[in-house]
Amino acid sequence: MTDIAAPRIIHTGPDGTLASTSAEQVAAIAAEVARSERAVLHFHGGLVNEASGMATANGLAPVYAEAGAVPVFFVWRSGFLETVTGNLREILAEDIFGRMLKWVLQFAVGKVRESGGGRAFGGIEPAPGDEVDADLHARHADLVPFAGEGAADISGVSQAERDAFERVVSADPQLRAQAAAVLAGREPGPREPGARGIEGAGPPVATRMDPGVLDELAREEEVEGGRGLIGTALLARKCASVLVHVVARFRAGSDHGVYSTVVEELLREFYLGSIGAAVWAAMKGETADTFAAGTQRGGRLFLDGLAAALATDPHRPQLTLVGHSTGAVFIDNLLTELGRMHGAGTLPDGVLVRNVAFLAPACTSAHFAAVLGGQPRLFERFRMFTMSDEAECADRLLGAFYPRSLLYLVSGILERDAAGASACMPLAGLARYLTLRADAPTDLVGVRDFLLELGTDRLVRSPSSQDAPLGMRSGALTHADFDNDPLVLASLRHLVATDHA
Known part of the structure; x- marks a missing residue:
């Protein structure tokens, strides 16, 4: 040359x-x-x-x-940006993601606002639902929900607070219907032939939720037993883990703002494979291989x-x-x-x-x-x-x-x-x-x-x-x-x- x-x-x-x-x-x-x-x-x-x-x-x-x-x-080989942004758009548009986002955001905002006095739901006073709805809708006007909210000196999520949160979320009929719809919409598996329809599911809905999470949800549906009902206890437990992790990140100073941190932890809990974690790991691996x-x-x-x-x-x-x-x-x-x-x-x-x-x-x-x-x-x-x-x-x-x-x-x-x-x-x-x-x-x-x-x-x-x-x-x-x-x-x-x- x-x-x-x-x-x-x-x-x-x-x-x-x-x-x-x-x-x-x-x-x-x-x-x-x-x-x-x-x-x-x-x-x-x-x-x-x-x-x-x-x-x-x-x-x-x-x-x-x-x-x-x-x-x-x-x-x-790379091309990571196209993968992650495309997947992220699809996930954020899912109804079930939006429902879980609202629940966790309500309680996470309530937690970072905590001060002396009484508490509802076992100690956390959640942000009002209409306030959360308004802030989430404002994203269409390019306004970040709950921008500026946060406190590093908050206490961790107590077991009583976690239990109360799980009870409220698991009783949500809208979340139950959305869970039934995504489970009905998953690709047929070994248990599908001859299985009865899922009660209350409505039209099947596609999801990018990790297959492992869907498998857990299907097992919970089977345990709920014979009537084809979907339970939301699993989703409530996982959302509670998300809440715990969000609060822990605020306490550690590793949060990215309350809204972004809730989104990140929900993605980690329910959509880690789909968001591109495997692509990222493989791409980095090739720089060593x-x-x-x-x-x-x-x-x-x-x-x-x-x-x-x-x-x-x-x-x-x-x-x-x-x-x-x-x-x-x-x-x-x-x-x-x-x-x-x-x-x-x-x-x-x-x-x-x-x-x-x-x-x-x-x-x-x-x-x-x-x-x-x-x-x-x-x-x-x-x-x-x-x-x-x-x-x-x-x-x-x-x-x-x-x-x-x-x-x-x-x-x-x-x-x-x-x-x-x-x-x-x-x-x-x-x-x-x-x-x-x-x-x-x-x-x-x-x-x-x-x-x-x-x-x-x-x-x-x-x-x-x-x-x-x-x-x-x-x-x-x-x-x-x-x-x-x-x-x-x-x-x-x-x-x-x-x-x-």
């Missing part, structure tokens, strides 16, 4: 294996990077499909070439080819890694693999990444903290471009129906804790985690202190001030803007081209 502005593309598919790129092409790219003075390895995010990833490579290659760098792009042993894995072939080329040449290129959104997860895994290679003695001496640039990173704080804690640190300079929390909250995924950004959704629903369970997990790219409580976990404190260390210029909050210096400018106001915003691109070009940026 002689045209420096032409993108060098390593295209991978399932499990990080090569797709349209051959092993010979990867080896040639690695050798060219080894010979270069500067090279940029760019990892696109999970918002785009493969075709858009290719278009991003063609658009950004000249930017990096202008900085004197060989532009290399890892293009991989590509470095596993195997003759056709793109990341493995590139790193091995680079190490082999540098082993016989004292020249060391200046490498810059740029990762947008899930691309930051890719970079975390790449740096981890470089550390492993260094420890195993398979990485030549002196190989060091000059710059790491995160663009609205979707990696968890814990994942990034593990990279920062690795020894030796294999990069010199770091810069993160991400939105201020005000701008992040204004980047609404679905208007007032889900009035938070994609990163908030990932943090609030799709991530998993150390035990593998769905949990609200802080992301490195969410600016809200730059302000922490005294009891914040060590990994959050470590990431914050790293980003805000005096004299390092590691953090750019978007939109940046008009007098921000070169290399520290950003005008991005949506998650998707960061790899095409002119100010961000100028900052990246400056970072790549200069020794002191």
